Amino acid sequence: MSEPEKEVTIYDIAKKLNISAATVSRGLKDHPGINKNTKKKILNAASEMGYRSNSFASSLRKKKSNIIGVIVPRLNSNFMSDVIAGIEKVVNEANYNLFISQSLETMKKEASNAKAMFNNRVDGLLVSLAYDTTNIEHFEAFVNRGIPVIFFDRVHEHQQCPNIFIDNYKAGYNITSHLIEQGCKRIMHIGGNQLRNVYIERYNGYKQALIDHNLRAEAELLIINDLSAAAGAEAARTILKMPEKPDGVFVANDTCAIGCMQVLKKEGIKIPEDIAFAGFNNDPTSCVIEPNLTTIDYKGYEMGEVAARILINHLDNNTDLQQTHSLILRSELVVRESSLKKSTK
Numbered sequence: 001m002s003e004p005e006k007e008v009t010i011y012d013i014a015k016k017l018n019i020s021a022a023t024v025s026r027g028l029k030d031h032p033g034i035n036k037n038t039k040k041k042i043l044n045a046a047s048e049m050g051y052r053s054n055s056f057a058s059s060l061r062k063k064k065s066n067i068i069g070v071i072v073p074r075l076n077s078n079f080m081s082d083v084i085a086g087i088e089k090v091v092n093e094a095n096y097n098l099f100i101s102q103s104l105e106t107m108k109k110e111a112s113n114a115k116a117m118f119n120n121r122v123d124g125l126l127v128s129l130a131y132d133t134t135n136i137e138h139f140e141a142f143v144n145r146g147i148p149v150i151f152f153d154r155v156h157e158h159q160q161c162p163n164i165f166i167d168n169y170k171a172g173y174n175i176t177s178h179l180i181e182q183g184c185k186r187i188m189h190i191g192g193n194q195l196r197n198v199y200i201e202r203y204n205g206y207k208q209a210l211i212d213h214n215l216r217a218e219a220e221l222l223i224i225n226d227l228s229a230a231a232g233a234e235a236a237r238t239i240l241k242m243p244e245k246p247d248g249v250f251v252a253n254d255t256c257a258i259g260c261m262q263v264l265k266k267e268g269i270k271i272p273e274d275i276a277f278a279g280f281n282n283d284p285t286s287c288v289i290e291p292n293l294t295t296i297d298y299k300g301y302e303m304g305e306v307a308a309r310i311l312i313n314h315l316d317n318n319t320d321l322q323q324t325h326s327l328i329l330r331s332e333l334v335v336r337e338s339s340l341k342k343s344t345k
Contacts, residue, residue, distance in 0.1 A: 007145075008051040016045055028053060050141045052119050068311065069117035069125045070100045071110060073154070078283050079300040080128075083152070086304025087126060094312045096123070105131040105226075111138035118142060124311045129154040131193050131226065148314050148321055152307045154196050162321055164307050166331040168198050171296045172205025174333050175278045176250055178294070180213045182341040184248030184276055188221040190235050190260065191252045202252050202280065227252055232259025239275075240267055247275060248339075254279035254286045254295055261289060261338070277338040291337035298331035 014021040027042035103110035110130045155163035189206045192199035207217045225231035251257035257279035282297035313319045
């Protein structure tokens, strides 16, 4: 493996731009006495060269910050709370601290979170990608500097960054097959942004299950939305207008499935008799909605523990990250009343 790059200093920037280090320092601190164009050149060069502002006095500079950064799409999901609890347990035991930030499902915020983590000199980074992230260039500064980055749940292929996830394809296949076994022949899929591995794989599993059971994946039976409760309610209104309604619905998360079920129930649709339902994530609310929701369970806590352990082992024992390139954790189908058409006949 290539040697990690050396830390970039203000002197390196000064040399590149042929100006004094004092000018670079003032430009980086947004000093009012610096010409706008010069300031822009300084900031661009700093960004290109991977400069990190040092908030500590250089005499106190350590090689290690003992801080692990975590970037998640949002903190208000039960799954993410479980993941962070798992990460925290491992990280605390190893005497590291956590910096946690949320991208609020946008690539723009994710990139600014990454920059803040980089400037705060985290020793390593654990990331679950935002809904609309199209590339991962904003993590290249870490890779170039030899700072380990591990993706979990919503992952992205990168030679030097391990991925930890569940077999979403298999889970999507199993849950769709279950609906077919219950007698469903016209199954709708409500999925998320197909950029994300989790949603494209769940959809591919659904599609393959239909093909293997000689059923067609029809265009009108696919809805792609942001998987919020409001989007679920909107999907229900679409279903209600359909001349030929689906007899089964597989939704890529529980929140959206429940939002959809509530509106349909209000309009007199019987679940599962008229339309069987299945979600994904085993959110606690899946046991609150009536009927209880069939779903896929996978352990966020375990995913957090595994991700943190791989990272800490690499930092403390210098284990090779490339050895654990992809780690697939288990998941299971949890069958509840929302999909059991057969027992209602």
